[in-house]
Structures are given as C-alpha cells and as structure tokens.
Amino acid sequence: MPAAGPNSHFIDLKDLPADVLMHILETAKAWKQARIGLPKGAVDAGAPLAGHALAMIFEKSSTRTRMSFEMAMQQLGGSSLVMQGGTMQLGRGESIEDTARVISRYVDAVMVRANSHETLEALATHGSIPVINALTDRSHPCQLMADMLTLMEHFGRLEGLKVAWVGDGNNVATSFIEAATRFGFSLELACPDAYLPSAGALQWANAEGGNCNVTGDPAAAVADADVVVADAWVSMGDEDVDERMSALAPYQVNEDLMAKAKATAVFMHCLPAHRGEEVTAGVIDGPQSLVWQEAENRLHAQKAVLAWCLGKI
Numbered sequence: 001m002p003a004a005g006p007n008s009h010f011i012d013l014k015d016l017p018a019d020v021l022m023h024i025l026e027t028a029k030a031w032k033q034a035r036i037g038l039p040k041g042a043v044d045a046g047a048p049l050a051g052h053a054l055a056m057i058f059e060k061s062s063t064r065t066r067m068s069f070e071m072a073m074q075q076l077g078g079s080s081l082v083m084q085g086g087t088m089q090l091g092r093g094e095s096i097e098d099t100a101r102v103i104s105r106y107v108d109a110v111m112v113r114a115n116s117h118e119t120l121e122a123l124a125t126h127g128s129i130p131v132i133n134a135l136t137d138r139s140h141p142c143q144l145m146a147d148m149l150t151l152m153e154h155f156g157r158l159e160g161l162k163v164a165w166v167g168d169g170n171n172v173a174t175s176f177i178e179a180a181t182r183f184g185f186s187l188e189l190a191c192p193d194a195y196l197p198s199a200g201a202l203q204w205a206n207a208e209g210g211n212c213n214v215t216g217d218p219a220a221a222v223a224d225a226d227v228v229v230a231d232a233w234v235s236m237g238d239e240d241v242d243e244r245m246s247a248l249a250p251y252q253v254n255e256d257l258m259a260k261a262k263a264t265a266v267f268m269h270c271l272p273a274h275r276g277e278e279v280t281a282g283v284i285d286g287p288q289s290l291v292w293q294e295a296e297n298r299l300h301a302q303k304a305v306l307a308w309c310l311g312k313i
C-alpha cells in the first residue's frame with residue numbers, strides 16, 4: 001500500500017489505488033462501530049488526530065459537508081476552522097499560490113469546496129499540507145466514500161453490485177464513475193444528450209477496465225439494478241435552469257421507475273433533494289431510501305479520510 005504521509009491529498013478517487021480506498025472504508029466502518037452509544041461530541045478512544053487542525057474553505061453553500069467535517073475533527077480529538085471564500089483576501093485578488101503557502105503555516109490539512117477544480121489543484125501544488133476535495137465543479141469524492149460505506153453496510157459488499165445513475169451527468173456522477181472502477185461495481189448512467197457524464201472520466205474508466213455505460217433511457221439503466229441514484233437537476237453554479245428542467249424531466253426517479261429495478265433495490269441521493277423534481281417524496285421518504293444513513297456516513301467516512309491524509313492509518 002502506498003505510504004500515507006503528511007502530504008497525502010484526497011482530490012479524486014482515480015488518484016488512489018483500490019487497496020488504499022478500501023483501507024479507508026474499513027477504518028471508517030470500524031470507528032463508526034466503536035463509538036456506538038457515545039454522545040456525538042465525544043472524542044474517540046485514542047484521539048487519533050489530537051493536536052491536529054483542519055481549515056475548511058467554502059466557495060459554495062454547504063450543510064452536510066461543513067457539519068460532518070467539523071464534527072469529524074471534534075471526534076478525532078483535533079480542531080477545525082471555517083473560512084468563507086468570499087471573506088478571504090483570495091476574493092480580493094490574493095493569489096492562490098500565496099494563499100496556499102500561508103494556510104500551510106497555520107493548519108495541518110485543508111478541506112476545500114471550490115467553484116473550480118483548478119483552484120483545488122493549485123492549492124495542492126503550492127501548499128505543503130494535505131488538500132481534501134469537498135466538492136468542485138468536477139467531482140465530489142468524499143460523498144462517494146460515504147456512499148460506499150453505506151452500500152457496504154447494506155449489502156456487505158461493493159464488488160458486483162449494479163448501480164444506476166439517473167439524471168444529470170454532473171460532478172457526483174464523475175465520482176461515481178471513478179468509484180465504480182475502483183470498487184468493481186457496474187454503473188449504468190441514464191442522462192439526456194445535453195447533460196452527459198464527463199467523456200474524460202468515461203475514457204479513464206474504460207482504460208482502467210471499469211464497467212460504466214451511458215444510455216438515454218432511465219428504464220434500461222435501472223433494469224435489474226441493486227442501487228438507483230439521483231442528484232439535483234441544477235447543481236451549484238449552473239445557470240441554465242429552464243433548459244435543465246425540461247431536458248431532465250423524463251429522468252425523475254419515481255415509484256414506477258423504482259419498480260423496474262430489483263425488488264431489493266435501494267435509493268440513494270447525496271442531498272439536498274428536490275421532491276417532485278429529480279425524485280418523488282414516495283421514493284426518497286419510502287422504505288427503499290438509504291439517504292439518512294448515507295448523510296450520516298459523511299461523518300464516518302471523512303474521519304478515516306482525514307486520518308489517512310495525516311498519516312494516522
């Protein structure tokens with residue numbers, strides 16, 4: 001396994017080998033079990049990140065990511081501080097290079113939710129501490145670690161599962177393509193022509209022996225699926241709202257579509273959700289939905305990501 005060190009970034013799943021990703025997930029699962037019954041603010045046994053500080057930079061809105069990273073550092077025995085991108089000198093023209101150098105002098109790791117993936121890469125290049133991708137326009141790998149933990153808990157395995165992505169071929173879809181390839185499940189993506197998944201991600205998956213296919217037909221994608229996944233039709237930063245609403249209307253995950261998947265199929269969504277748009281209330285609030293467990297697992301998965309980035313696991 002490649003050595004984790006004080007400068008191990010978590011930028012995209014494709015950057016890390018499957019054994020490292022699986023090691024992070026197994027740690028997350030064990031640590032989640034180990035703290036059952038503890039109050040949410042209690043520090044884990046051994047305080048794995050005692051004395052360590054995380055900076056969190058947000059250029060976009062967040063509920064889950066902000067709260068789960070902050071509580072992750074609390075439970076690991078470390079500390080965290082939040083910076084809103086708009087209030088930083090970055091917003092007044094200070095370069096990303098200088099910002100990266102300065103941040104590296106104050107904290108041990110930095111988590112970034114950036115408008116542009118290039119910002120994140122520049123921080124990693126010019127700083128000297130681990131950089132964690134907390135969503136960019138390209139990808140959302142921390143979400144996928146939580147999703148994988150949830151599927152491991154539910155099915156007891158990832159390999160061989162059949163997953164259907166229905167809707168916009170967006171940043172979360174890109175991370176799903178990378179996860180499918182690293183963890184060995186098949187992925188059928190049903191997307192309209194105007195909002196196809198990243199061609200580069202699909203090419204990469206193909207070259208790595210992944211099993212990801214794109215169709216325009218939601219019914220074909222969900223046939224025999226173990227997992228059906230949806231996300232918002234309009235992501236943060238998207239401006240073509242009307243075009244999206246009409247192109248994506250046939251891609252709603254509703255009770256009829258879920259009935260075409262396996263009877264044992266589960267529904268996932270990274271949240272926030274828009275009932276009546278990408279998913280009906282009957283599905284997201286129904287018995288097949290894993291969304292609350294999925295949201296909780298952001299916390300558990302990220303604790304292990306943080307510990308790996310800082311060389312503790």
Ligand code: CP
Nearest residue numbers: 062063064065270271
């Ligand atoms: N799923 C997710 O990243 O949620 P937030 O935007 O609330 O952080």
Ligand code: NVA
Nearest residue numbers: 170172235236270271
């Ligand atoms: N695709 C969504 C995910 C939000 C967590 C967005 O980028 O806005």
